Amino acid sequence: MRAHFVLSEIGVGLRRNVTMTLAVVVSVALSLSLLGGSLLAREQVGSMKDFWYDKVQVSIFLCNKYDAEADPAACPRGAVTDEQKQEIEAELNAYDIVDQVWSESAEEAYEHYREQEKDSPLAAVVTPDQMQESFRVKLHDPEKYEAISTAFAGRDGVHSVQDQRALLENLFQLLNGVNIAALGLMALMLVVALLLIVNTVRVSAFSRRRETGIMRLVGASSFYIQAPFILEAAIAGIIGALFACGLLVSGKLFLIDGFLDERIQVIDFVGWDAVLSVMPFILVVGALMPSIAAMFALRKYLKV
Amino acid sequence: MIRFDSVSKTYPRQNAPALRDVSLEINRGEFVFLVGSSGSGKSTFLRLILREEKASEGSVHVLGKDFGRLSNWKVPQVRRQLGTVFQDFRLLPNKTVGQNVAFALEVIGKGRGQIRKTVPEVLDLVGLGGKEDRMPGELSGGEQQRVAIARAFVNRPMLLIADEPTGNLDPQTSVGIMRLLDRINRTGTTVVMATHDAQIVDQMRKRVIELEKGRLVRDQARGVYGYQN
Numbered sequence: 397m398r399a400h401f402v403l404s405e406i407g408v409g410l411r412r413n414v415t416m417t418l419a420v421v422v423s424v425a426l427s428l429s430l431l432g433g434s435l436l437a438r439e440q441v442g443s444m445k446d447f448w449y450d451k452v453q454v455s456i457f458l459c460n461k462y463d464a465e466a467d468p469a470a471c472p473r474g475a476v477t478d479e480q481k482q483e484i485e486a487e488l489n490a491y492d493i494v495d496q497v498w499s500e501s502a503e504e505a506y507e508h509y510r511e512q513e514k515d516s517p518l519a520a521v522v523t524p525d526q527m528q529e530s531f532r533v534k535l536h537d538p539e540k541y542e543a544i545s546t547a548f549a550g551r552d553g554v555h556s557v558q559d560q561r562a563l564l565e566n567l568f569q570l571l572n573g574v575n576i577a578a579l580g581l582m583a584l585m586l587v588v589a590l591l592l593i594v595n596t597v598r599v600s601a602f603s604r605r606r607e608t609g610i611m612r613l614v615g616a617s618s619f620y621i622q623a624p625f626i627l628e629a630a631i632a633g634i635i636g637a638l639f640a641c642g643l644l645v646s647g648k649l650f651l652i653d654g655f656l657d658e659r660i661q662v663i664d665f666v667g668w669d670a671v672l673s674v675m676p677f678i679l680v681v682g683a684l685m686p687s688i689a690a691m692f693a694l695r696k697y698l699k700v
Numbered sequence: 701m702i703r704f705d706s707v708s709k710t711y712p713r714q715n716a717p718a719l720r721d722v723s724l725e726i727n728r729g730e731f732v733f734l735v736g737s738s739g740s741g742k743s744t745f746l747r748l749i750l751r752e753e754k755a756s757e758g759s760v761h762v763l764g765k766d767f768g769r770l771s772n773w774k775v776p777q778v779r780r781q782l783g784t785v786f787q788d789f790r791l792l793p794n795k796t797v798g799q800n801v802a803f804a805l806e807v808i809g810k811g812r813g814q815i816r817k818t819v820p821e822v823l824d825l826v827g828l829g830g831k832e833d834r835m836p837g838e839l840s841g842g843e844q845q846r847v848a849i850a851r852a853f854v855n856r857p858m859l860l861i862a863d864e865p866t867g868n869l870d871p872q873t874s875v876g877i878m879r880l881l882d883r884i885n886r887t888g889t890t891v892v893m894a895t896h897d898a899q900i901v902d903q904m905r906k907r908v909i910e911l912e913k914g915r916l917v918r919d920q921a922r923g924v925y926g927y928q929n
Contacts, residue, residue: 401806607803610790613750614855615779616807618772 405607405624406631409600416596417632420686423592424636427585428682429643432674434578436644440666441571445564447664449538452560456484456531456548459555460502463528467555476529476553484548488533493543496534502527528555586685593632593686597625597693622694629690630683637682641675701859701890702726702749707758708914709744717756718744720914726892728858731885733901734894735925736911742894745911746863749892750782751775763858780808783852783860783889787867789844791836797823797847798832804851818854826850826880842873846880853884860884862893866900874900898925 410417458481459471481499488497500508505527513519533544541559549557601608611621652665703725710717719741726732734742747753748760751767760767765778791800798819805815823829826846836844845865852860862881866874878900885891895901901908901924908923909916918926 400812606790606792610792610803610851611807612776613779613784614804614807614851615776615782617776620807620809 402624402627406628409604409624409628410631412603413596413600416592416599417628420589420592420596420629420632421636421639423585423589424633424682424686425639425643427582427589428637428640428678429647430578430582430585431681432640432644432678433647434575434582435674435677436666436670437571437575437578439670441568441575443666444571444663445568448564449561452538452564454533454535454541454544455558455560456488456533456544457555457558458484458529458531459553460525460528462526463555470555471553473552480551480553481529484531484551484554487547488531488544491543493535493537493540494533495536498532500530500532502529505530589636590685590689593629593689594693596632597629597690598697600625600628601694601697622691625694626687626690629686633682633684633686634679637679640678640682644671644674644678701728701730701763702892703759703761704748705759705761707748707755707760709741709748709753710756717914719748719755719911721758722911722914722916723758724909724916724919726890728890729885729888731882731891731904731906732893733904733906733908733923733925734892734911735896735901735908739913740911741914742911743863744914746861746892746894749859749861750784751778776808780855781858783849783855783857785845785848785852785860785862785865787864789836789841789848789868791844791847791851793836796833796835797828797839800836800847801851801854804854808855822850822854823847825853825883827876840873841869842876845869845873845877849877849880849884853889857889859890859892862891864894864896866895866897871899878904901925 458476459474461475463471464474485497485499488494503524506522506524509522509527510519535541535544538561541561545557545559548554608621648666648668648671656663657665704722707719707722708717709719722741722745734745736742744753748755748767749762751760751762751770755768763778763781765774770778792803795803801819801822802815805818820829820832823832826849828843828846828850831839831843836847839847845868849865860881865881866877869877874897881891881893882904905922905924908918908920908926910918910920910926920926
């Protein structure tokens with residue numbers, strides 16, 4: 397195949413169809429940046445999960461002396477006794493699924509509370525003996541929370557068993573929902589992009605039917621006839637993919653590095669390595685998707 | 701070179717077949733006129749030779765290939781040994797004469813050196829030496845048809861198919877085109893030419909095949925046009 401000939405054909409085709417090509421470029425760019433964005437968001441959620449789940453614990457709150465009155469259903473027999481505490485701790489340590497157990501005294505709980513709720517007027521009136529003692533349990537596998545919950549909830553001296561994961565779960569569900577919405581939007585944009593490509597290729601094939609007709613007559617192979625159209629679509633797709641990569645880079649630069657990272661320091665946002673690692677994928681999809689759409693469009697139009 | 705064995709062709713969604721039970725053989729080096737009124741099946745006959753259509757029944761052999769069994773991807777290889785010329789020339793208006801001829805070589809992957817050598821040669825052969833850089837629109841109809849013939853012949857095909865090549869030309873120009881086709885025929889290329897031009901057929905005295913309503917009604921060596929339009 398003579399590259400020169402194919403390239404000049406592509407140039408002619410792209411110029412003849414500037415508006416359509418632009419439409420293809422824009423729609424490919426949008427759909428692919430959504431794809432890249434949602435891939436990165438998925439990675440973000442994944443790393444946040446790893447990070448937070450590693451820190452989450454199951455908390456077994458123990459009854460204090462006020463709970464008998466304040467919450468008689470949970471603590472009918474009043475404050476937890478030392479024996480009960482020892483028993484619970486021993487049992488926790490016996491579990492295979494338990495990684496670590498440490499206890500938080502009422503004073504420590506008071507300190508944490510004051511720290512977290514500095515600005516709340518409530519913090520000023522709360523006293524250490526109003527706080528509950530608790531066991532903080534770290535599990536090897538945070539999913540096994542149920543076993544601890546059934547074993548200790550309702551036991552004498554135990555006020556409640558709380559899984560911190562449940563708190564995070566809501567957040568992650570929200571993030572997942574956003575992610576799915578982004579993927580849905582991407583799918584829609586992708587369909588638009590594909591339809592545009594199919595249409596562009598058809599218009600292109602129609603406007604060059606003289607050339608392709610002659611090519612068929614003189615015995616050009618169908619690959620030779622179709623290559624300019626397919627490459628045309630692929631080039632538009634790659635340009636779109638490059639724009640998508642640009643959008644991702646600027647998203648990382650301006651949204652994450654320039655804005656979110658400074659304001660939300662608790663979260664470890666996706667790094668450049670993650671952004672760079674989705675780019676080859678986006679470029680490949682950007683090149684392949686339009687080519688396949690073009691091949692499909694041409695099947696009907698350029699028969700031997 | 702070309703063999704039709706009881707070939708019939710019916711197009712989809714049409715009742716009457718375009719060709720019915722046509723059997724004939726055309727040998728290497730022959731010059732054959734294909735005559736018949738419009739709708740007699742001439743175009744279908746030519747399209748079957750070019751394998752733009754497949755026979756509904758019977759078998760078509762061209763250049764030793766059974767077109768019924770030829771797979772699609774091998775068709776281009778066969779077409780490279782065929783040249784085609786049409787009434788409407790089918791030149792690319794935005795390419796020069798030389799580029800139009802070169803196009804036929806480029807698209808089958810011929811090298812630049814070979815193209816640079818063969819294109820002027822074949823333009824000389826058709827009598828257009830030195831007009832390489834003219835645009836088709838600047839040429840007369842006869843000259844445009846010569847360009848088309850140059851493009852068809854540049855691959856030195858075994859077989860040249862001409863579908864009313866003089867249909868758009870005045871009688872004097874037509875004579876020039878016929879001389880050219882005759883000269884090409886003398887180099888050993890088989891020529892099959894569909895025409896409505898009685899004068900040309902009567903003058904040339906070549907083999908005449910006449911179709912009528914899809915049937916082969918006459919196959920005459922050194923024949924004449926033989927019917928009134």
